Amino acid sequence: MSAARLTAIYHVTDTPQTIAARAKAIAVEQSVEMPVAAITAQHVLDDIVGEVQGITDLGGGRFEVRIGLAVATTGLEAGQLMNMLFGNTSLHPDVVLHDVEFTDEMFAAFGGPRHGLAGLRAMAGAGTRALTCSALKPQGLSSQGLAAIAAQMAEGGLDFIKDDHGIADQAYSPFAERVPAIAEAIAQTGSRTHYFPSLSGHIEQMRRQIAVVRDAGLRGVLIAPMIAGVSTFHQLVRDNPDLVFMGHPALSGSGQIAQPLLLGKLFRLFGADATIFANHGGRFGNPPSVSRALAEAALQPWGALKPAVPVPAGGMTLARAPEMLQFYGKDVMLLIGGDLLSAGDRMAQEAAKFQQTVMN
């Protein structure tokens, strides 16, 4: 019996003459990383060396290469999984990690979202409607300054508010001071709005931040897995199954790991209940097809994992909300930051208008 394998799917720019050798080279690079001829152990040749499972010509000088990687090499550990999927091959500009097919053992080991779409809707009392979210900005404000903004958004009745991902543990609004101040300001409005503070640093620092989050009576956090490291992210999910984890795409790159795979599938596998990504037509250059594929990756039936909520963002406006609801349907969280902040004194009213767009 051969060893269990996952399938990593790469898109490679190459020629029909050389793609077969190239595919083998990637299979070796992502497994034993040495000349196969020099390996004498039969079980390594049989069960550890990557195997090319298929090559498809996609046209235009691009090829889809399917490579079977031994699950054992991942140690069922999130960081090592990234390493085996793309560690050294990420150095090649002509290879995209396009998709991955996991085994049931891997779904069970990583476990996916603990709350997911249904959990977030229940928290918000949202029935089956779409969800709303905004971002606290700008960094540089004091904790009280941010709390005042949060209060206005909460008065508007938003479902969720998160820290801007740039807000960490800076001197002008230290985490341990900011989080309770903002939580308190929201609570005083009487709104059921949930606030997700942004975690930063390594896991020990994040555990201290999570203690502050719990003390403030909050039920979720924001994390950027590609900065924190996916090992850190996944361990925190495991250890805090009652908390919601919202994934942020910072440092995730422009597609060398395809965004539907990274933000839709991998973040979901590791436990993101919601995943923020750059929507088409905003400040980032994604076409609608990437948004569509990403939302599907987050939501589709996949092992026994709960669906993660797609959170299209990046320069979205209130004016675009109807069109976005048309595009995504109701299984979505709309995230509008700057456009609400621009409303100044009228922020609570604009937030209420935003909330209204999903209540119909």
Place this chain on the structure above:
Amino acid sequence: MSAARLTAIYHVTDTPQTIAARAKAIAVEQSVEMPVAAITAQHVLDDIVGEVQGITDLGGGRFEVRIGLAVATTGLEAGQLMNMLFGNTSLHPDVVLHDVEFTDEMFAAFGGPRHGLAGLRAMAGAGTRALTCSALKPQGLSSQGLAAIAAQMAEGGLDFIKDDHGIADQAYSPFAERVPAIAEAIAQTGSRTHYFPSLSGHIEQMRRQIAVVRDAGLRGVLIAPMIAGVSTFHQLVRDNPDLVFMGHPALSGSGQIAQPLLLGKLFRLFGADATIFANHGGRFGNPPSVSRALAEAALQPWGALKPAVPVPAGGMTLARAPEMLQFYGKDVMLLIGGDLLSAGDRMAQEAAKFQQTVMN
């Protein structure tokens, strides 16, 4: 007095007509990430919003954009620094983070290599010569199988041996079993060869691995900062100043963060004593100019930081050693893995030949 700023230098593909607006957009994205017109706090406008310091036409539709980012936004924390340098802008395919100019406060806060080139040479008793290293492979072997290979390399007199970066904490060679077995096998040869095991997981797991490393009497480790997260990497450097940290480029991408910056400067800033990178003419596609720039970034006088040892690698052979010494001079560590492993029974003799190339 205005706030202290670092300068982030981006290379942007754009047009002469639009680059000024684009540069401003990046400055906003990497600081407050919201419409500047909606910011009412004067100190945020003065001290937090990114400022365009200069734009240079590089020709061919590329522009160098210099942006001053407030040091305060980084919280002097490694992960947050990456976030502020490139978090959201990494999502843009047409922007490269090319270089960064740090302040003295940042050099002091991060501290750089604790040992660096001089420290590694002293450990190896190497005088002023170049250093040698090889990699233990293939993964899938038992701890004893890897130990037998390590013994042969040590018999050849190599200065350093590291785990293949794919070797983590897998069932076939668990860290806590493998590391003492390999250390013991090397010790029995009587060689002074140093062995650097590969860390994996999050910081708590890595601290346990480091305890194993210390128990085995070893003095250094291998780490892939872009998988572990730079916050984890930097904290471990801080807490273990007596250990050598060798950086591995896994998951560092093909240049969206320029390799000389990421592997040469940023890893050095966070404390890499040696930094492995893809040499030109090997399995990866770098031109010699990148190798040159990377080695210079690692070695050049830079604040008060110690030089980090450049470690060109990725399919290097014994036959290329003289040419590499010609290219890099003596301030280098040559890393040859697969080519030595291919020698089979003659591995110790080939390792000795490799060692001889740097002894002259």
